[in-house]
Amino acid sequence: MALSEFGLIGHFFGQHTRKKPTTLLGIGDDCALLQIPAGYELAITTDTMVENVHFLANTAPEHLGHKLLAVNLSDLASMGAKPLSVTLALTLPSVNESWLAAFSQGFFKLANQLEVDLVGGDTTKGPLAFTVQALGLVPHGQALRRNAAQVGDWVYVTGPLGSAGLGLKIAQGNCPYDSDALARFHCPMPQVAIGQALRGIANACIDISDGLLADLGHILRQSQVGACLQWEAMPFIPAVQTYIHETKDWLMPLTAGDDYELCFTINPANASQVPAGCHKIGVIEAASGLRINKAGNIFPLEMKGFEHFSP
Numbered sequence: 001m002a003l004s005e006f007g008l009i010g011h012f013f014g015q016h017t018r019k020k021p022t023t024l025l026g027i028g029d030d031c032a033l034l035q036i037p038a039g040y041e042l043a044i045t046t047d048t049m050v051e052n053v054h055f056l057a058n059t060a061p062e063h064l065g066h067k068l069l070a071v072n073l074s075d076l077a078s079m080g081a082k083p084l085s086v087t088l089a090l091t092l093p094s095v096n097e098s099w100l101a102a103f104s105q106g107f108f109k110l111a112n113q114l115e116v117d118l119v120g121g122d123t124t125k126g127p128l129a130f131t132v133q134a135l136g137l138v139p140h141g142q143a144l145r146r147n148a149a150q151v152g153d154w155v156y157v158t159g160p161l162g163s164a165g166l167g168l169k170i171a172q173g174n175c176p177y178d179s180d181a182l183a184r185f186h187c188p189m190p191q192v193a194i195g196q197a198l199r200g201i202a203n204a205c206i207d208i209s210d211g212l213l214a215d216l217g218h219i220l221r222q223s224q225v226g227a228c229l230q231w232e233a234m235p236f237i238p239a240v241q242t243y244i245h246e247t248k249d250w251l252m253p254l255t256a257g258d259d260y261e262l263c264f265t266i267n268p269a270n271a272s273q274v275p276a277g278c279h280k281i282g283v284i285e286a287a288s289g290l291r292i293n294k295a296g297n298i299f300p301l302e303m304k305g306f307e308h309f310s311p
């Protein structure tokens with residue numbers, strides 16, 4: 001890319017930078033400089049989105065900008081961290097001004113809403129792909145981990161399951177249109193407030209990026225426990241209920257990715273402190289593996305969801 005093209009990218013991303021007190025130096029030098037307040041740990045995560053792998057080629061750029069940031073902030077939420085700042089790496093086949101304007105609009109709308117500074121980035125020419133690295137703060141020793149679920153804990157999710165999975169089918173032209181499912185697929189909202197509220201209450205937490213069964217499976221394996229879920233307690237949006245009723249595909253909402261709700265486990269003694277709107281969907285058990293009670297019958301479940309590079 002020519003220098004002027006880099007200048008164009010700077011125009012879209014450099015000007016919007018917020019300036020939090022913790023951002024000592026933002027975009028413009030070789031590195032950003034951040035102040036880490038005393039008593040806090042830095043939570044760091046990174047996620048890449050590649051065309052035709054993580055998003056469909058016809059996805060609106062404002063949705064891409066939103067979702068790229070949302071999926072990274074969701075990882076901070078799952079650890080109970082408060083978002084601090086992000087860096088952004090863009091790989092673009094060409095510089096398209098209106099595309100960049102829409103992408104940055106989607107990105108900064110969410111960044112401003114959740115008070116996240118963009119403090120650096122990189123631009124290269126190539127097949128469409130984006131990477132965000134997100135930094136968050138969590139009080140010393142209070143991060144929510146995957147490895148601390150206890151036998152007897154109750155299992156919760158923060159919101160409906162399978163909405164994004166249905167949204168993907170709609171976007172691919174395989175299901176009747178539903179605006180709620182499509183919006184949840186294109187513009188998931190990371191549960192950053194609930195993640196922070198769960199510090200000191202939840203024993204284990206993860207965000208549901210690859211499907212409930214796969215992500216809860218990570219908690220179960222790392223905590224060396226099992227779980228039994230209750231089908232009738234699962235929260236679904238009406239369109240997903242209709243989909244299940246018509247297709248009998250009841251595993252879709254449990255295995256589809258991209259919902260970005262949180263799944264967490266708590267000691268039942270803390271149940272009264274669980275934020276409003278969360279749903280209890282099961283119990284942690286000593287017997288390994290994952291099971292579901294559906295109309296009184298217990299079925300074993302594979303702890304699998306969306307996986308890259310799987311055959």
Ligand SMILES: [Mg+2]
Nearest residue numbers: 075078207209
């Ligand atoms: Mg995650």
